[in-house]
Each structure stands twice: as C-alpha cells, then as structure tokens.
Amino acid sequence: MDPLTSGKYPEIMREKVGERLPEFTEEESKLLAGSFDFLGLNYYTTNYVSLVEPAPDTFPSYETDPGVEYSTERKGIPTASNWLFVCPKGFKELLLYVKEKYNNPLIYVTENGRGNDVNEHAHSLQDSQLDTYRIDYYYRHLYYLLSAMSEGVRVKGYFAWSLFDNFEWKNGYLVGFGLYHVNRSDGSLDRNPKLSAKWFADFLQKPQPKPNLN
Incomplete structure (x- = not known):
C-alpha cells in the first residue's frame, strides 16, 4: 500500500528486502502516489x-522478509x-489502522465471513441451514464495522463471503462459507437459503x- 499512498x-x-526491491524514479513515484480509487479489504x-x-x-523470500512467526495460539473462537478463529474486534482495529496509516482511504470490504462449524458432509441439509453461528459472526463483525465508521473510517461497501457454498483452496467443498447451501451430494447443485441468508x-x-460482544 505504501507505494500507492506515498x-x-x-x-x-x-532495509529488510534490499536490492530485491525495485527502485522508482521520481516520475514513477508521482504517478503511483494516490493512484488508486479505493482499497479492497478482506478480513x-x-x-x-x-x-x-x-x-x-x-534463503531470503517473501515469507522470511517480515521476520515474524505466526503463533499456533490463535485469538478467538475456533471454527x-x-x-480461522472468530475475532470481530480485530476487524475494527484493522479498519482504524488503515485509516491512520493510509490517510483514510475509501474502503470496500470485499470479503468477510466464516465457514461451517463442522465438515460439510458430516450433517444433513437441514443441519447445514441452521447456521446460527454464521449469523453471530456477521452480526458482531457488522457491529464493529459500524463502530469504525462512526469514528471516521470511510467504508463505502461490504461483501459477505460468500453468497453460495464454494470451493475453498485449503478445504475444497468440505467447509461451506455460503449464505446458500449448494447440494453436491446428489449432483443436483440445488441452492437452498440458510438461516443466515x-x-x-x-x-x-x-x-x-x-449484539452480544462477549
């Protein structure tokens, strides 16, 4: 983000990346600074x-350059x-950080959501549709989104991830993120709204x- 803002x-x-980082000419820096229309943010x-x-x-790489280690102890409720651990307060903290760090850009929240509590194939369609945990996730995250906006964060749009159960890179079709259940068990691909929809x-x-924030 820094090249696009400064x-x-x-x-x-x-200091960390050294010669592997490209150098911008003065003209390129001027073209880059402030050249984006909005920031798409996933949380x-x-x-x-x-x-x-x-x-x-x-061996230096994208993964080693930051010089940090992710803890196996996550903050929040497991899924x-x-x-993915549920931590809605972090959503507001991220939005406020972006506001202060990058001169309060216009933001579209392009992805926000969570998967099922259990393996998609471990329960029935009816059980899949009773996703009260997803309602709780969205409710609390949207509350903190509104709270951040009341403190001046410029959020123009919000997209739930996702409309339909989709293919996840790590879990395939086992963990559904959708507001609508997609029936893949019989090949019909019928779409049925969940309680969250x-x-x-x-x-x-x-x-x-x-919402209850505890």
Missing part, C-alpha cells in the same frame, strides 16, 4: 505474531477451518439491537 516503500522494508480472523530473526543461512435480508430492512 509513492515509495517504507524504510524498514528497504476473516486475527493472529498473534512474534519477532523472529532468520538464521544467517536462510472448522483451522486458520434470511437473517441478512431482515438485517438490511430494519434496525437491530446491539
């Missing part, structure tokens, strides 16, 4: 990280996806009480 990479990144979960200095013989439609039509 026309240059941050100094700490130059699912929050992780802990700790500082780690790579060993001297470590069927081992990388009905809740979302209602949520958009009328005011809601403050």
Whole structure:
C-alpha cells in the first residue's frame, strides 16, 4: 500500500528486502502516489505474531522478509477451518489502522465471513441451514464495522463471503462459507437459503439491537 499512498516503500522494508526491491524514479513515484480509487479489504480472523530473526543461512523470500512467526495460539473462537478463529474486534482495529496509516482511504470490504462449524458432509441439509453461528459472526463483525465508521473510517461497501457454498483452496467443498447451501451430494447443485441468508435480508430492512460482544 505504501507505494500507492506515498509513492515509495517504507524504510524498514528497504532495509529488510534490499536490492530485491525495485527502485522508482521520481516520475514513477508521482504517478503511483494516490493512484488508486479505493482499497479492497478482506478480513476473516486475527493472529498473534512474534519477532523472529532468520538464521544467517536462510534463503531470503517473501515469507522470511517480515521476520515474524505466526503463533499456533490463535485469538478467538475456533471454527472448522483451522486458520480461522472468530475475532470481530480485530476487524475494527484493522479498519482504524488503515485509516491512520493510509490517510483514510475509501474502503470496500470485499470479503468477510466464516465457514461451517463442522465438515460439510458430516450433517444433513437441514443441519447445514441452521447456521446460527454464521449469523453471530456477521452480526458482531457488522457491529464493529459500524463502530469504525462512526469514528471516521470511510467504508463505502461490504461483501459477505460468500453468497453460495464454494470451493475453498485449503478445504475444497468440505467447509461451506455460503449464505446458500449448494447440494453436491446428489449432483443436483440445488441452492437452498440458510438461516443466515434470511437473517441478512431482515438485517438490511430494519434496525437491530446491539449484539452480544462477549
């Protein structure tokens, strides 16, 4: 983001990456700075990280450049996806960080959502449709989104991930993220709304009480 907002990479990144980082001419920097119309932001979960200095013989790469290690102890409520722990407060913290760090850009939340609590094939269609945990996820994340907007964050749009159960790179079709269930067991691919789809439609039509944030 730094090149798109200031026309240059941050100094700490130059120190870490060195000659592998491209140099911009003065003209290129001017063209880059402020050249985006909006920022598309994805948020699912929050992780802990700790500082780690790579060993001297470590081959430099995108993964080693940050010099951090992700903790196996995650913050939040676990889900069927081992990388996704529910932590809605982190959503607001990220939005406020972007506001302060990048001069309050216009933001579209392009992905926000969670998968099922259990393996998609481990329960019936009826069970898949009773996704109260997904309603809780969206409700609390949207509350913190509204809270961030009340503090000046410029969010123009929000996209739930996702409309239909989809193919996930890590879990395939085992963990459905959709507001609509897709029946793949008999090959029909029938779409059936989950409870979260009905809740979302209602949520958009009328005011809601403050969610339980505990």
